[in-house]
Amino acid sequence: xxxxxxxxxxxxxxxxxxxxxxxxxxxxxxxxxxxxxxxxxxxxxxxxxxxxxxxxxxxxxxxxxxxxxxxxxxxxxxxxxxxxxxxxxxxxxxxxxxxxxxxxxxxxxxxxxxxxxxxxxxxxxxxxxxxxxxxxxxxxxxxxxxxxxxxxxxxxxxxxxxxxxxxxxxxxxxxxxxxxxxxxxxxxxxxxxxxxxxxxxxxxxxxxxxxxxxxxxxxxxxxxxxxxxxxxxxxxxxxxxxx
Numbered sequence: 001x002x003x004x005x006x007x008x009x010x011x012x013x014x015x016x017x018x019x020x021x022x023x024x025x026x027x028x029x030x031x032x033x034x035x036x037x038x039x040x041x042x043x044x045x046x047x048x049x050x051x052x053x054x055x056x057x058x059x060x061x062x063x064x065x066x067x068x069x070x071x072x073x074x075x076x077x078x079x080x081x082x083x084x085x086x087x088x089x090x091x092x093x094x095x096x097x098x099x100x101x102x103x104x105x106x107x108x109x110x111x112x113x114x115x116x117x118x119x120x121x122x123x124x125x126x127x128x129x130x131x132x133x134x135x136x137x138x139x140x141x142x143x144x145x146x147x148x149x150x151x152x153x154x155x156x157x158x159x160x161x162x163x164x165x166x167x168x169x170x171x172x173x174x175x176x177x178x179x180x181x182x183x184x185x186x187x188x189x190x191x192x193x194x195x196x197x198x199x200x201x202x203x204x205x206x207x208x209x210x211x212x213x214x215x216x217x218x219x220x221x222x223x224x225x226x227x228x229x230x231x232x233x234x235x236x237x238x239x240x241x242x243x
Contacts, residue, residue, distance in 0.1 A: 018057035027116030043120035051089035059203030066210030186238035
């Protein structure tokens with residue numbers, strides 16, 4: 001009980017203000033650079049710096065495995081389980097690649113944070129509108145063709161109970177269409193850092209595990225369900241290895 005109270009105090013007095021300041025600072029820097037034509041890699045560096053500052057402010061230690069085996073100059077579709085709002089900065093801090101997020105539209109409406117996400121080229125998706133979702137996937141396809149990797153949470157949102165949910169097909173349809181490799185990503189421990197519905201950001205350790213890339217060369221649209229199942233099974237296996 002005492003530890004929980006101390007965690008709340010630290011979160012409110014230290015962590016949340018530092019996250020707010022770093023978001024304003026780096027978000028404004030990213031948008032200013034965008035206005036002057038510095039686009040692409042500069043925004044990515046701002047995002048990585050923001051992710052590192054957020055984790056430091058939250059007293060979160062992240063260890064990663066498997067990412068060192070990925071080719072730094074190759075574009076991948078990263079597919080991860082989703083336990084917490086902390087997952088995107090946690091994953092971003094571990095990757096050497098330039099990565100764009102495919103994230104729900106509501107995040108892009110947050111002042112400064114959402115504007116900076118859009119300036120950096122991240123992709124808003126409205127899953128309730130099939131036509132809008134299709135446009136978002138076309139944006140993701142354009143990024144992959146430019147050699148930029150994409151991060152997608154195929155569960156469609158955070159898991160409220162911590163269990164791995166069924167996967168939606170959009171990421172796998174995109175991978176097959178572009179014959180792009182998919183990298184399964186498993187995140188363990190982020191739910192304990194920030195539980196859904198809470199603003200109490202706890203310190204702790206998080207593990208990020210990247211599986212071997214799954215090649216999609218030769219696959220057709222009819223294979224997308226089997227591909228989704230394979231990626232889900234790979235992520236589940238990585239998570240079980242931490243139990």
